[in-house]
Amino acid sequence: MNPRTNPKHSQKNPFRIALAGNPNTGKSTLFNALTGLRQHTGNWPGKTVIHAEGSYQYDGDAYTVIDLPGTYSLYSNSADEEVARDCIIFEKPDVTVVVLDATAMERNMNLALQVLEMADRVVLCINLMDEAKKKGIYINEKSLSKKLGVPVVKTSARNRDGLDRLQKVIQEMAYGRTKTNPYRIRYSDELEEKISALEESVTSTFGDRLPARWVALRLLDGDQSLIDSLHQRIELHRKEVHNHGVDESLYPVEA
Amino acid sequence: MSQSSIIPLTEGLPGQRIRIHHMTLEGTMRRRLLDLGFVPGSEVKVLQRSPLGDPVAFRVIHTTIALRKEESSQIFGEIIGGEYHESTH
Amino acid sequence: MGSMNPSIPSKRNSLNALLDQAQTLSSNSIRDEIVSQIHQTGSTVCQDTVRYTDENKMMRSEKLDRILTSKVWGFPIMLALLGIVFWITIAGANVPSAMLADFFGWIEGYLTLAFHALHAPDWLHGVLVLGLYRGLSWVVSVMLPPMAIFFPVFALLENFGYLPRVAFNMDRLFKGAGGHGKQSLTMAMGFGCNAAAIMSTRIIESPRERMMAILTNNFVPCNGRWPTLILLSSLFMATGFAGGAQTLVTASVVMGMVLLGIVVTLAVSWALSKTALKGVPTHYTLELPPYRRPKLWDTILRASIDKSLFVLKRAVIIAAPAGVITWILANIDVGNLSVLEHVVAFLDPFAKALGMDGFILMAFILGLPANEIVLPILLMGYLSTGAMLEVDNLNELKQIFLDHGWTWLTALNMMLFSLLHYPCGTTLVNIYKETKSAKWTFLSFLIPTVIAIGVTFATTQIAHAMGWV
């Protein structure tokens, strides 16, 4: 997906980086540190309600960063989760950075695993490392990276620790130089069979524009809001084709 | 401690640890609670009541989540230990 | 359409076929299986990669919560913190406010000299210096210092993690009023700016409870109204006290106003939940994140600079033209009265019934675009009438009010009206954007206005009947 023609990414055609994660993990702080903007930050879940974009330059390339509202999951069908999900699945950012709270890894892993099921170009950013140290929490990021099949970077966004490395890792992935092998959960045999059965129909409907396994799983889960989004996008596309008479690809549609 | 009796979380006292058995909630809220870690088999600690008695704060997978009794009364589990303590001291 | 582009209907059909297929395969147990599988995986991964070495340190926030949200101390600490924030704001703002006012007055002298030297016509001097420049300098010197203190202190509490605890403590009250537990978080945002707080109500998912939070947000005073509350309570409510006691009394009065706003919020929410917004409170969960020590100077600098710029920007955009208009209205005569005086005379009887005067009501009306300009417009209105006395000293301020017949009751009513009246223009625009409904936007204007009129009217009548004034 997303074949980029020109190697250098100018202001006009920047790499797109999405920041996903649980509420209160420091996404906006990281966003501000990267872009120099002033998104509202504060220690309570739910501050970021408006989708914000900013940009930064790194090594001669332009990057657009999207600060998504914090969510505990992408499967509960609440409005902000839809925003985050649709961004990751339909707008297909060049890199999706999942920001995790180092002091609550288990809870945060829930969302990270969900993102790994739906996208390939994922970086895990374990933030709040300074807090974790204070609490005597140790995280083996090498082992984590190996298990989950994607790069893992530790940061402390408020102190700008680890930002350089994060930017470097993002760059490598944006250029497609990082091989990832995102961890895909194996379900019971019965469920896996159903997934395979449905996967084929998904592929025949959407081609390789959507992650077939993930869509199959969501449909089996009866994810009504995803179904609505799919319908909407087909309608949107129908209108566009009607107006412009082109039918290149169904997705992605600029939202 | 009472022997493997299943109680709703609302009946847990501050300080007690409870292993979740099942939930009777449905829909989005069930999903949200599962996402937060109120999963059957996992352990929850009752932290304390808010000054006016409700909601109650629970410790679940290293995070603190407050629930109103409308929700916590639909989560069931068994007490597995922990000392009861008065929340005001 | 189909003939023009056959591929689309077929895509739609195949999507429908796909959905049918999914439905036949799906079952209820699948949902739970998926979630529990993700959880198991997550916890296995973490078991191997995350190590907790000190359970005691993990419990720090919990220990603090046992005090900050305890039955005995929860509410007293909350009130004390609120009081301390106001006390610091008021005590700290006095001196810089006076210094700024002096400074602007000093500059004004030179501006006037310059205008004379250039033989500029009087009306130009009037518009630019007495109207525009004064309007601006009032906004800046009265508003900037309290804002530059209040917001950093508030930001420290916010970054420490205290706000969710307030929501936790207050939840029972909001539930009783039929509202959402996160309404208190959106109210906390209202302290900064009601217009921004309207956006923040998006954290409330249920449309009914969100509407309730939108309609009542205005009862939390925003940065445009703090200065009015602070200035009037220090000038009129704390008379007879000196020094530290005066600051304390002022802070208590301001806090009383905030508490009154909360009471009104709960009452209006309750009334709405019984009438226009009937329904049961929805489910929600509230996370209490661990306390984190804020980065002191970073937070302070960021909050005060951001807020200062915000205030200055609004001042330039709105207060400046408003200052010019006020000055012009005060200087164009129709008959033997200026336009301003005609308006004031027209409003006066009604305003008097509310314990205020025509100038005050006019200032509130002209102040619709932004609450920041109510006070400057009022002062310019007063100054434009009598002899043009120079107010480069905050102590002379009270004299202006007294000359226009103010008593403590006038001040109290203006504070009440400021606290309770309609939201500013920006907030109304945001309410319309968020609700997409002219009806609800109008209600969000009407409800506070009726309450503000009712409360000031009642206060005035009671005070008169009891012979207090």
Ligand SMILES: Nc1nc2c(ncn2[C@@H]2O[C@H](COP(=O)(O)OP(=O)(O)O)[C@@H](O)[C@H]2O)c(=O)[nH]1
């Ligand atoms: N100690 C520490 N605090 C942080 C760090 N990053 C963010 N924070 C704080 O954590 C809180 C939440 O951050 P925010 O960026 O608003 O989180 P978001 O909800 O994910 O956007 C704020 O009070 C930040 O100041 C960090 O690396 N270390």
Ligand SMILES: [Mg+2]
């Ligand atoms: Mg944020």
